[in-house]
Amino acid sequence: MSDPQTTNPISQAKENVAEAIPTPASPQQMPESSAQALKSRLQWGEPALTILDVRDRAAFNQARIRGAVPMPMDELTDRAISSLEPQREIYVYGDNDQQSNQAAAKLREAGFVSVSVLKGGLTAWKAISGSTEGPAEQLPSNFNL
Incomplete structure (x- = not known):
């Protein structure tokens, strides 16, 4: 008699799916991150992360990565x-x-263990068409301030 687990195609598929889905590297494993790597994590639907914008408040108010927290x-x-x-x-x-x-160094010194620098910042994020928000993001690309 064969084992029902090994002959059941649904059980086999569930086992294979867990192995087939790659897990993106966490910031703890990677102190620097590309904009594309962060965008991929967000597209995977991984909400257990925080994006901090450490620029001054005026810069943050003009344009920022969607969902970034000002600090x-x-x-x-x-x-x-x-x-x-x-x-x-x-x-x-x-x-x-x-x-x-x-x-990032300040955060690590304060005891945060999983901090990654977004290499290239907002400019790199915009270059890959990452989602942004703020009044400056609503202007047409040919508009000059």
């Missing part, structure tokens, strides 16, 4: 400690990679 550099550590779990997966971006790296 300007001068408030970063205090606000992160009071509102995020230390195990939370965090992606951080600033005006440039240097500011992003500085913010």
